[in-house]
Amino acid sequence: MTAPRYDVIAIGNAIVDVMAPASDELVDELGMTKGGMTLVDADGAKELYSAMGPAKEISGGSAANTLAGLSAMGAQCAFVGQVADDQLGNVFAHDIRAVGIDFDTAPREGEPPTARCLIFVTPDGQRTMNTFLGASQFLPPEALDQEAIGGARILYLEGYLWDPEEPRAAMRAAIETAKAAGRKVAFTLSDAFVIDRHGDDFRALIADGLIDILFANKVELAAITGEDDFDAGIDALKDQVPVLVVTRSEDGAVCVTDGERSEVAAEPIDKVVDTTGAGDLFAAGFLFGYVRGEEPARCLRRGAIAAAEIISHYGARSEADLAKLMADKLG
Incomplete structure (x- = not known):
């Protein structure tokens, strides 16, 4: 096997986040489910945008956020995702390249426009997301760089992108390429x-041994296993994937690797400002340790440190120097 070109290559939604503080009353008035994520169409996106207060635009997308965290820690990364040939598409491409991530997917001509996520952040730090997927739904298998996928230690896939037909086909093709090259496949x-x-579909991927590292939170664990009890959910999955990582907000996180369970407490912070991207950055910290062969407990601690940094401010991209933060916390 040749030496890998990348630590992680990810396929995900290429989205620009539009974030604004909001009251609980506004969230209720707009009929949104607080803390949830809802898909909206173009008209819905326009209506919600008009109801937002002063907003901040930050390039986002779950897998892209994870890569941004990995890159900030010193990992070599590449991203595959579809933008349109428009202003937000240019913003996304500039931002992801500016943090040292390779991004070579050609922009798509015509409608629909680049995806955006309208995020209402309530005073308790909860984010209510409304996503217009736009051009990101039209990532074709032909857009994949098979050599790059086969040359990455880990292929990281975003569950959000499984919904549209074209990206789903692209991700299935990418899994085949990664497996044929002897690489690991991570799935959130x-x-x-x-x-x-x-x-x-997800249960079939797991049963077929196509997922090496599975990321979930406690709600997703219950949904995928049908088990409301946390430990019962862990038991239902722990023998089906080599590495199972489950986060549970203020209660920390659990990893089961080849049957061995490790746990970490949540990293203490002064105030939760915005939980946007907490899971994405937890995955970044964990994967950074994983590709360096660190023990699961240390990988979990990296995830907790990265997640704590993200929830201490608005947005899903780090404001602190993550590499220095890791060095200060872990030595």
């Missing part, structure tokens, strides 16, 4: 609503 379940729609 993303949200319970995604599992409601595609849980059978």
Whole structure:
């Protein structure tokens, strides 16, 4: 096997986040489910944008956020995702390249426009997301760089992108390429609503041994296993994937690797400002340790440190120097 070109290559939604503080009353008035993620169409996105207060635009997308965290820690990364040939598409491409991530997917001409996620952040730090997927739904298998996928230690896939037909086909093709090259495949379940729609697909991927590292939170664990009890959910999956990582907010996280269970407490912070991207950055910290052969407990601690940094401010991209933060915390 040749030496890998990348630590992690990811396929995900290429989204620009539009974030604004909001009251609980506004969230209720707009009929949103606080803390959830809802898909909206172009008209819905326009209506919600008009209801937002002063907003901040930050390039996002779950897998892209994870790569941004990995790159900030010193990992070599590449991203595959579809933008349109428009202003937000240019913003996304510039931002992801500016943090040292290779991004070579050609922009798509015409409608729909580049995806955006309208995020309402309530005073308790909860984010309510409304996503217009736009061009990101039209990533074709032909856009894949097979050599790059086969040349990455880990292929990281975002469950959110499983919904549209073209990206789903692209991700299946990428899994085949990665497996043929002897690489690892990591998958994040993303949200319970995604599992409601595609849980059978995800369970088949797991049963077929195509997922090496599975990321979930406690709600997603219950959705994929049908077990409301946390430990019963862990038991239902722990023998089906080599590495199972489950986060549980303020209660920390659990990893089961080849049957051995490790746990970490949540990293203490002064105030939770915005939980956007907490799971994405937890995955970044964990994967950074994993590709360096660190013990699961240390990988979990990296994840907890990265997640704590993210929830201490608005947005899903780090403001602190993550590499220095890791060095200060871990030595």
